[in-house]
Amino acid sequence: MRTIIVIIRKEFLQIFRNRAMLPQIIMMPLIQLLILSNAATFEIRHLNMHVIDQDQSQASRQLIGKFKASNYFELSDFSFDEKHADEDIMQGKDRCIMMIPKGFEHDLMKEQHTKLLLNINAIDGAAAAVINTYALNIIQSFNQQIDAQWINQQQFDQQKILNTPYSFWYNPYMNYKTFMVPGLIVMLLTMVGMFMSAQNIVREKEIGTIEQINVTPIKKAHFIIGKQVPFLIIGLVQLTIGLLVARWVFSIHILGSVPLIYLFATVYLITLLGFGLLISTMVDTQQQAMFLAWFFMVIFILMSGLFTPIEAMPQWAQGITKFNPIAYFVAVMRMVVLKGSSLKDILPQLTAISIGGLVMCSLATLRYRKRAG
Amino acid sequence: MKLTGENIIEVENLVKRFGSFTAVDNISFQVKKGEVFGFLGANGAGKTTAIKMLIGLWSPTSGKANVAGFNLFTEAEQIRKNIGYMAQRFSLYEDLTVIENIQFYGGIYGLRKNILKERAEELISELGMESFRKELIKNIPLGWKQKLALSVAMIHKPKIVFLDEPTSGVDPITRRQFWDLIYNAAEKGTTVFVTTHYMDESEYCDRVSIMVDGRIEALDTPTQLKKQFNAESMDEVFLKLARPTGIQI
Numbered sequence: 001m002r003t004i005i006v007i008i009r010k011e012f013l014q015i016f017r018n019r020a021m022l023p024q025i026i027m028m029p030l031i032q033l034l035i036l037s038n039a040a041t042f043e044i045r046h047l048n049m050h051v052i053d054q055d056q057s058q059a060s061r062q063l064i065g066k067f068k069a070s071n072y073f074e075l076s077d078f079s080f081d082e083k084h085a086d087e088d089i090m091q092g093k094d095r096c097i098m099m100i101p102k103g104f105e106h107d108l109m110k111e112q113h114t115k116l117l118l119n120i121n122a123i124d125g126a127a128a129a130v131i132n133t134y135a136l137n138i139i140q141s142f143n144q145q146i147d148a149q150w151i152n153q154q155q156f157d158q159q160k161i162l163n164t165p166y167s168f169w170y171n172p173y174m175n176y177k178t179f180m181v182p183g184l185i186v187m188l189l190t191m192v193g194m195f196m197s198a199q200n201i202v203r204e205k206e207i208g209t210i211e212q213i214n215v216t217p218i219k220k221a222h223f224i225i226g227k228q229v230p231f232l233i234i235g236l237v238q239l240t241i242g243l244l245v246a247r248w249v250f251s252i253h254i255l256g257s258v259p260l261i262y263l264f265a266t267v268y269l270i271t272l273l274g275f276g277l278l279i280s281t282m283v284d285t286q287q288q289a290m291f292l293a294w295f296f297m298v299i300f301i302l303m304s305g306l307f308t309p310i311e312a313m314p315q316w317a318q319g320i321t322k323f324n325p326i327a328y329f330v331a332v333m334r335m336v337v338l339k340g341s342s343l344k345d346i347l348p349q350l351t352a353i354s355i356g357g358l359v360m361c362s363l364a365t366l367r368y369r370k371r372a373g
Numbered sequence: 374m375k376l377t378g379e380n381i382i383e384v385e386n387l388v389k390r391f392g393s394f395t396a397v398d399n400i401s402f403q404v405k406k407g408e409v410f411g412f413l414g415a416n417g418a419g420k421t422t423a424i425k426m427l428i429g430l431w432s433p434t435s436g437k438a439n440v441a442g443f444n445l446f447t448e449a450e451q452i453r454k455n456i457g458y459m460a461q462r463f464s465l466y467e468d469l470t471v472i473e474n475i476q477f478y479g480g481i482y483g484l485r486k487n488i489l490k491e492r493a494e495e496l497i498s499e500l501g502m503e504s505f506r507k508e509l510i511k512n513i514p515l516g517w518k519q520k521l522a523l524s525v526a527m528i529h530k531p532k533i534v535f536l537d538e539p540t541s542g543v544d545p546i547t548r549r550q551f552w553d554l555i556y557n558a559a560e561k562g563t564t565v566f567v568t569t570h571y572m573d574e575s576e577y578c579d580r581v582s583i584m585v586d587g588r589i590e591a592l593d594t595p596t597q598l599k600k601q602f603n604a605e606s607m608d609e610v611f612l613k614l615a616r617p618t619g620i621q622i
Contacts, residue, residue, distance in 0.1 A: 006480030010469070017468050208462040215428050216481045217453040371449060372431050 003218050007226025011200075015230065029188035029238055033245055037181050040307065044130050048076040050085045050094040057105035059146070063116075066142050067098070072134045089121055096120040096131055108146065170338045181250050182333040183306040185242035190326055191297065193235045193269055197276025198293040199286050200227055201368070206286060214370040224365050228273045235269040236262065246337075255340030261333065264346065267353050268329045274360030275325075281367040300326045328353050380439075381406040381533060381564050382427065387436035389422050396422040398587035399436070404533075404566060404580075409559050411578030412568040415615050418584040420568040421461060424537050427566070428458050441532045454482075457526035457534040461541070465522055467511040471502060474510060475525055482529035489528075496524045516547030523554055527563065534558060536567040540574065552577050572608040581607070583614050590614050 015021050049067065053060050067073045076094055079085060088094040099117035107114035118135055122128035171178050204210040213223070239262070246252040254261070276293065283289045302308075303317065304326035310318055321327045328349045335341035343350075382404035389397040397419045404410045414420045425431045427440055429449040438445035441455035465474045475496060479489040497503055500520055505513050510521075519539060527534050536555070540548045552574065559565050567578070575581045575595060582592040591598055591614055595607055602610045 003481055003483060006477060009480075010466070010473070010477045013473060014466070014468055207467070208460060208464050209466060211430060211460050211462075212458070212464040212478070213481065214430055215453055215456065215458040216478070217450055217483070218481050371429050 003222045004226045004229070007223065008229045011227065011230040015234075025192060025234055025238065026241065029192060030241060030245065032188055033181070033184055033242060034249070036184050037177050037250065040180055040184070044127060044134075045071050046074045047072060047096065047131060047134075048094040049073045050077040050079070050088050050097045051075055052079055052082060052085055052097065052099045054080060054102045055100050055104035059105035059108055060100045062145075063100065063139070063142050066138050067135075070134070070138055072131075072138075085119075089119070092121075094121075095127075096135070098135075177250050178252055178338065179334070180306075181246045181252055182337040183304075183330045185239065185246065186326060186329045186333050187301055187304075187306060188242065189235045189238040189265075189269070190272060190300070190329075192238060193231050193272050194276045194293050194297055195290070196234075197227070197231050197273040198279040198289040200231075201277060201280035202283050202286050202289045205284065220365050220368055220370065224274075224277060224361065224368060227277055228270065228361075231273050231276075232266065232269045235273075236265060239265050252337065254337050256336035256342065260343055260346070261336050264329065264332050264336075264350060264353070267350065267357055268325060271325050271353055271357035271360050274357060274364045278360060278364040278367055281364060281369075300324050303327065304330045306330050322352075323356075325353060325356055379406045380404065381408075381441060382410075382566070383437075383439040384427070385437040387423070387426065387438055388434045389419075389426055389431065390434045395587055397426070397433075400584075400587075400589045402582055402589060402592055404564060406532075406564055407559065407562055408579045409555060409565045409567065409577065411575045411581040412566060412584070413570065413572075413575055413581055413611065414568070414584030415570065419587040420584055421537055423584070424535055424566070424568060428456055428535050429453060454529075455532045457529065457531040459522050459526040459534070459536045459539050461537040463518060463522065465510045465518065465525065468509060470507050470509055471497070471505050471513070471521060472507060474521070475528065478525050479528045484529060492528055496528065500524060516543045516550075519543055519547070520551060520554060523551065527558060531563065533564040533566060536565065538568055538570070540569065540571065548574070572606065572611050575607045575611075583611060585615055 015025075051064060051067075053064065064075065068075055077085070077088060082097075082099070085094070085097045085099075089097060097117075097119040099119075101115060101117070104114050104116070116139065118132075120128045120131050120135075201210065204213070243254065243258075243261070247254075275296075279289055279292045279296075283292060299320075303310075303313070303321050303324055305321070306326070310321050310327065313321070332341075332346050332349050335346055339345075380403040382402075384403070385401050387397060387400050388395065400423065412420055412424070422431070426433045427438065427445070429445065429452055433445070440452045443449075443451040443455070445452065466477070469477065472493060475493045476489065479492060484492065497506060500517075502517065502521065505517065510518060513521075523534075523536065523539060526536075540551050543551065548571070555565050555567065555577075567574075569575065578595065580592065580594050581598060582589050583598075584590070591601070591610070593601065598610050599605070599607065602613050604610045604613060
């Protein structure tokens, strides 16, 4: 037990002696959280739309007005020339073209149905889908308005509308930041923890002190635990800062139990740091350690459900996420912070991460050898 | 120095191979308790490899060895409790102070707080390093670092201390002081196993072994070795052994 404390003390001394380290640990995640939470969003606003109004009627103007009134579209260009519009899209000036054909109003009134053409630049498929949804919503609302105003004035009883009332649970205003911030907190404390632990033991290999430690009777498990605890504490401090920022800056109130978050975070960090130290025992230089850490980090983060829903991934990829510690923590953070989930709700995740932690720490301890072949 | 005649290190047919290269080729020797044992050889003769096997950092390929009364293959942890090691490569933490390094290594060896405190004070005053106490290691001169490293390697009062070229790169005065420390330890009953390629230093040893290409070619007291090889100095002994034909460069 005493040897563990001796190592913890030494690690902290070294961390705090390094003047660059503290700002790295505290400020970097803070800045990243503030920037990313505002940047990482699927909400698209002020899209440039090129309008070709060949009808020039009251109805077409009303439709254009509806687009104009929404925050989503910026009607950047008007023309009668499809070629011109195509060029604008090619050059990236406009994201979509709306073409209102001649006879739009006439058809609408007399035939009770008409056509409208919407061309969307779909290089970014996800963004195009979002644009499409926005546009359809606006057009639908225009439709209903027309219906009520002009066509069905006398015969509104004929209209049969399947009305679907809906409400968004847990994030009623569909605020993207509310959704992203808890996940981003996970990402930030993961990055710092992973890199610091991956570099740690290999650094002692590089400067040669590891030999001096290996000739002492220190127990391997004590060594690994002593190396883990300082980073665990740092991780929990970062979590605290993250949650405070979430509260004060983003007004996100934690619905569930705070101790539950800390419990899960502790087990999670033990797993993560075990993995980092495992990398550290396997490589010979800090550079190799960083490459390996980056490799796993990128996969873990992009497959964590933080930016893209896991449900949207192909089956095999969903299988991989079962081994992704970040995915569990992102899910649990969102559950506890936004939904107020209890211990019982997160038990599957907690079990999985505990098993992962056990495996990682055992591997790191086994892989750390005092005597080389 | 009172040698009891009891062997504290016993090595029999120890071999270390790296692939097809044999770094240590079937060496056998004994070291007596309380001895200052010089382990000589040119660069690449296999000294460091041999020492790293004896302190349990590398596994031998074959052979038998007993260190401090324990079997090298099965009781490595017991051996670690009873030995100290000072590496060729400097191994104190540069970003920790003198006292912090002492406390760390003492703590790792499981010394209790009050004992550790006592030893730390003792050590610092013996070395005359009071003024360096709170200085970072990276800021103190190399000679001081080496002396401190030796003392730290013996903080837990080991039965044997292994020193791998402890004086390389330090000035003659510091080397002299360093050997005073070694004698000091030997007087207190610590067995000293020291590798060096300074031949004048080998004169300070009780017995000396000379390694050439992974084998021990000679082992005796400096006086006997000089007689045996009909040489004026250990330098000459060494040259005769390392370059037997006397012509090759």
